Amino acid sequence: MQWYAVEMSFYADESLRRQWRPAHRDYWQGLADRGVLVGGGLWPDGNGGLLMCRAADEEALWSILHADPYAIGRVITSVRVRRWNVQMGERLLEPPEPAAHPREPDLTPHEHRIARLVLDGKTNQEIARQFQVSSRAVELHLTSMYRKLGISRRAQLARALSVVALAV
Known part of the structure; x- marks a missing residue:
C-alpha cells in the first residue's frame, strides 16, 4: 500500500460545491472508514484542500479520485498527486482498524x-x-x-x- 498527498482546488462557485457537498462528504467518509483516506482538510478559504490517502498504486488512487462526486460534478478545477514517502512514524500515521463489518455478498x-x-x-x-x-x-x-x-x-x-x- 502506497501513501499519497492529494491537493485539490475547487471552483469558487459556492452553489456548485453546496450541491455536491453531501455526496462528496459521504464518499470520503466511506473511504475513511476503510482506511483509504487517512487525513486531510480544507484550505481556510474553502476553495481546495489536502487529502492524505493510501492506495495500491497511483492508478488505483486516480480511480478513487475520479469517482469523487466533486469530480463527477466538475467542482474540482485541478488535482495534484504526490507520492508521500513516510520517513518517520509510519506506525503513528496508520489509521485505526475499521470496525469489523460483515462482508457484503458479491453481486452475481x-x-x-x-x-x-x-x-x-x-x-x-x-x-x-x-x-x-x-x-x-x-x-x-x-x-x-x-x-x-x-x-x-x-x-x-x-x-x-x-x-x-x-x-x-
Missing part, C-alpha cells in the same frame, strides 16, 4: 451486467427489453443488489460499487 455476474446498464443510464424497461424479461424481473434484481450493497436508491449505485471495489 448478471447483477453486474444490470448495474452496468443502470450506470449507463438505461431505464428498467430498456434493460428488460435487452434481456427479454419483464421490467418486474429487473426490479427484483435491483432490489437484491441494493440489499447486498446496503443502499436504497439507484443514485447510490455508482458510489456503492466503487467503494466495494476499493475495499478489496
